[in-house]
Amino acid sequence: MTLQELKQITEIPEEGRKIPTAKNLRETGRAVAEKQLINDIWIAAYQNGYALYHAYGHYTVFPIHTCGDYLYVSGGVSSYLSEHFFAKESWHIRLVLEGEDRLERNQRTKEQGRTISYSAISEEWEALEDTHVDLLEDLTERENMNELLDCLTERQKMAASLCFFQQKSRKEAAKELGITNSAVSTILSQAVRRLRKKYLSKYQTEKAVAI
Numbered sequence: 001m002t003l004q005e006l007k008q009i010t011e012i013p014e015e016g017r018k019i020p021t022a023k024n025l026r027e028t029g030r031a032v033a034e035k036q037l038i039n040d041i042w043i044a045a046y047q048n049g050y051a052l053y054h055a056y057g058h059y060t061v062f063p064i065h066t067c068g069d070y071l072y073v074s075g076g077v078s079s080y081l082s083e084h085f086f087a088k089e090s091w092h093i094r095l096v097l098e099g100e101d102r103l104e105r106n107q108r109t110k111e112q113g114r115t116i117s118y119s120a121i122s123e124e125w126e127a128l129e130d131t132h133v134d135l136l137e138d139l140t141e142r143e144n145m146n147e148l149l150d151c152l153t154e155r156q157k158m159a160a161s162l163c164f165f166q167q168k169s170r171k172e173a174a175k176e177l178g179i180t181n182s183a184v185s186t187i188l189s190q191a192v193r194r195l196r197k198k199y200l201s202k203y204q205t206e207k208a209v210a211i
Contacts, residue, residue, distance in 0.1 A: 003067075003094050004087040006033060011049040012065050022059035025052050035092040038164065043092050043099060053099025060102040067094045156191035159184055 009032060013019075020029070029046040036042045041055045051064050068083035086094040152160060155177070162173040163184070174184045 001033060001091045002088050003091045006045055006091040007065055010045060010047055010064055013049045013063055019061055019063070020048075020050060022052055022054075022061050025050060025061055033091055035096075037096070043095055045091065045095065051095045051099070053095065053103070055099070055103060058103060060099055060106070062098055062102060064095065067098050070094065070097055151194055152191050156187055156194070159187045160191050163188060 025046060025048075029048055029050070029052075031044045032047050033045040034042065035044075040057065043051060043053045045051050045064055049064050050061055051067075053060050053062075067086075070081045070086070158177060159173055162168045162176060163170065168176075170181045170184045174181045177184065179187075
């Protein structure tokens, strides 16, 4: 199912309507689509027009129909993808990007010493240890694995191979690499940010060529 098709079968929440909590959505909402990504990461879309994104025990809820154009900024370089680009893509891709950004901003807010969650719509949770890793499955579905790994540093390749492809735990990877668990998480976050930048740049280029 594409994002466009998902929007056609889900409601548009009334303006000013209070956004449900993750718990309320899980208990009373009717899921119309679910996607398991990697490890403990998944996303679900509900009939009432909300999406629930989960990563390592942390949740965020947001409206599906507000997920349109997407602007990704990394290292001062902006990558822009229009709503039209995502319309024909698998329904979860744009929603995963939204969920990632919301959790990352919430983490950044916590690190700055504030306690209010991003958009006041995610439930109470501790700071995320790993970010962006959920896009890896989509990336590997679209790209050759070796081509993806070529854009990483040697240490990032090793960590990604151990955790993503060999399905080893952070603790096991840390032991093999001779570093701490937190260092493994940092390396993986950096690796997936590189992969996401490559992904967005590639498809932005493809879109421009198609036009």
